[in-house]
Amino acid sequence: MEKSRSRSVFIDIGFRELNGFRVKKRPFFSDSELICNEIAGVSVEHDGFRTPPLAVSFCKSSRNSQLFAVSDEDGYVSLFNSNKKFASSATHQENTENARFRDWVAHDNAVFDVSWIKGDSFLLTASGDQTIKVWDVEENKCTGVLIGHTGTVKSMCSHPTNSDLLVSGSRDGCFALWDLRCKSSSHKEEFCIISTDMVKGAHLSPLSKRIRRRKAASSSITSVLYLKDEITIATAGAPDSALKFWDTRKLKVPIAQASPQSDPTNTKEKRAHGIVSLSQDSSGTFLTASCKDNSIYLYNMLQLDKGPVQSFSGCRIDSFFVRTMISPDAEYILSGSSDGNAYIWQVNKPQEDPIIVKGHDYEVTAVDWSPTDIGKIATASDDFTVRLWNIENNRCSNANTTASACRVKRRVTALSNTEAKERLEMNKEPESPNKHSSDADKSLPIIRTPETQKNKTSLLSSLPSSSSSEEDKTCERTPETAFNSPSSVLNPPSSVKRRTIRDYFLVTP
Structure with a gap:
């Protein structure tokens, strides 16, 4: 073990070089303009009633990478096939009937996060009912319920190599560690699982003593990550712009902390904006943190003491539902926005204007990259739709560049x-x-x-x-x-x- x-870290470094991936010499695409084309849009609705989507996630394995899950405010989880043929004249409702192959009521409350585990045969759902459920996708049944949080479960992340382990963060101000193999009791074929460890008050506001306890925003944890070293956990919260890193073997105090501010505890120096979401690339070297100050900060895990190495701006982050995702190869950053658009930045060109993905009518919340289909992304919005997009180089339309495009795909696919x-x-x-x-x-x-x-x-x-x-x-x-x-x-x-x-x-x- x-x-x-x-x-693990050195394997990730090795396969980057194995793919011929060197950022300075071989960029993600050439310097020519990138084009983002809409593939299709599906409507999130059940029995004729539309509902806002809250989370979207592509399957992780290459054989299922065309499938993605969508959770919504009514507690449903829907599975879609993005490889279906979509007619250009079809409506969103028609695309839903064509591409959706399964949906069910996962919780009696909103589902804020979903995560694929165990080779995409199981799906985790985090809900406002303060629980996490484990779903056998093939059998379409719940096999476990994780109980212990006293607030809405906002975020979760499974262990990089052991899907039985995961971490979750909640509005109760706690993050918890779970082992799916530790079942304590059963009820109606559903096994109840108790957390193996829990840290309370991980992100307390400097003014938390003056704020009433019922105000969850004073201590809410918004995002958690299980880092690729398989030991460290990263957490972020609504009260401040600090990122905290915890050793799972000793969770009493964080082992490291990073912030865009030189001193995150000094509230007079700069207003502390909450962190909305965290994401990491496939190697775990880079970490992004989207902040309520409308900026996205990029951290190098080998240089945490230096703070963010880059920052990206242009989008609007007015709520804690807007999420950001770095691409698996760490070349692009994709973010939703409160202005109804999605934004894409090239990591090695932070000063350039982002690519603006237009099409939604209201706030774009959840986003995700396909792990294997290069350039395919999904965006969810409060306009009750999830849309699929394809990012491509404008030179790819030329038939003579087919071989070049193949070389790009070979070295970019994570x-x-x-x-x-x-x-x-x-x-x-x-x-x-x-x-x-x-x-x-x-x-x-x-x-x-x-x-x-x-x-x-x-x-x-x-x-x-x-x-x-x-x-x-x-x-x-x-x-x-x-x-x-x-x-x-x-x-x-x-x-x-x-x-x-x-x-x-x-x-x-």
């Missing part, structure tokens, strides 16, 4: 931890001299894991001896250091910090 935990691990394991096998003769293979850089570094192939013999010896030391030190410090995502050794930030992630606009 400890071995996989220590290697791999899961499991797929990346398999790719790295395959790289350890002996290779014949002719294996790298094709043009396609030449375009892929060579991955040097700690094991293969000891047994260098002939392809590495041409490298200068000084650089090889330096990289040998780096590769030999890195796994051992990470093993001794499981929280290495937040406090990495200096050698990892220099190489990772300089060569892979930090982008100067």
